[in-house]
Amino acid sequence: MSADRPGTAYGVDHEALESFIGKWRARWPEWSVAEVFVPPAQHPIALAWAALQQELTDAAWGGSDARPGEAKLAWWAEELIGWSRGMRRHPLGVVLQTRATSWPALAAALPALPASRERPRDPEESGSMLQPLAEAMAAIDAELFGSEGRAGVDHRAAQLVAACLQQARFQQPGDAHVPLSLLAGQADGGGRDRWARHLLAHWPTAGGARPRRLWAALARGRLERGDATRPVPTWRVLWRSWRAARN
Template sequence: MTTPTALDSFLDKWRSRWPEWAVAEVFVPEDRRAATLAWFALLQEFDDILNIAGDPLPADAKLGWWGTELRDWSTHRSRHPLGRLLEPVPAPWSALADALPTLVAARERPADGAAALAALAGYGGAVAAVEASVLGGTPPQAQAIAAQVLATRLAEAGLQAVPQARQPGDADATAARERAQRDWAAELLAAWPAKAGGSPARRMWGAFARHRLGRFAQGHVPQPGRQPLGLLWRAWRAARG
């Protein structure tokens, strides 16, 4: 029996949130699987910083640390376990570091859907540029990345993630709060490019995220990992492009 490593803890955390990947991973070339998992786990770290509940100061300090770490990756130095897999890849790491502070501003409730997407446009573009180096293929669309980040924020933060324009008039009414969140989910789906580009791995992850968001918009509770045959079909279609 092997002892879990620090790297394993980050990878397993991402896998636990995306059990669909157990089905999809077969469509990723074996020699790219480790880097793919590490990259997605890194993005989850940034999602967690964006969606922090309570005092944001520790998360903001962590974000600053990540900025330094990513700049060090540009000179092939790393301290974080994920860097062992990602730092050797020549990528615009410093540009991604420069985009991280926008996550702090993105915690503020936007005026409307357009403002929510615009707040993450720079971050989405920086992620797309690095991802093309890490995963190969063409960069995914920045708006698709922003939409996926906002979908995750909705799942984590609930009504707090809904733009001001869609806030319920009666904030104390449960039905109104739920409807506002479903309406925002539907707006995000409409803004999310159906053909978002990127590597097969990104397309599969995006397909799973879109499916969850669609279920939520329809008033259903997403049940990740259920119906493996459906997951396999969804992954295969997304991998094919």
């Protein structure tokens, strides 16, 4: 088992931990290329943090019934608060628990996720719905990865997190995330495409920690290809990742 696999680095239940890591890697196979631009010591942390974010967004947006996801997010809120008190139940906590102090702030921001299941009126409301969560996640980015030596959270970092979250919503079926203003008067059923084009036209400039910039580069690449679930070709991943790492 390689040194950057969390099960080896932290001596925990390999199967339980890597099942969550594996789910994220399966959705984002491009990371096997992009992660070479992350310092090796940060590989387990980046994987665990990415997997946690996927668990949260899938709980909030997956399925036709919101109630199971709301219950799961309530469990996660308790878990994250427990991490700040030295307790944990989830295997991802072995990697992440002691490496950040803003877990309670993330727990407090989680209600923004199920609230965002409702269709926003316009792009501005879509962004404002996710803003508390984006700020909490950007704070954790800064704690986990140092944001290239900068302390705290800057506005650009939170904007980039919000863009990643909005792209992640495209991985769910349906168009409930498409703002009403982009559907009004349209009969061609292309709301998802119009929303994707809008996000690309307003994609924020790079900011924050290197792993976040890399995740955002991959997310943007998929939107540009017109399919949020379709991996970006390897040669494009290499080019995009190199540019994101430099910025």
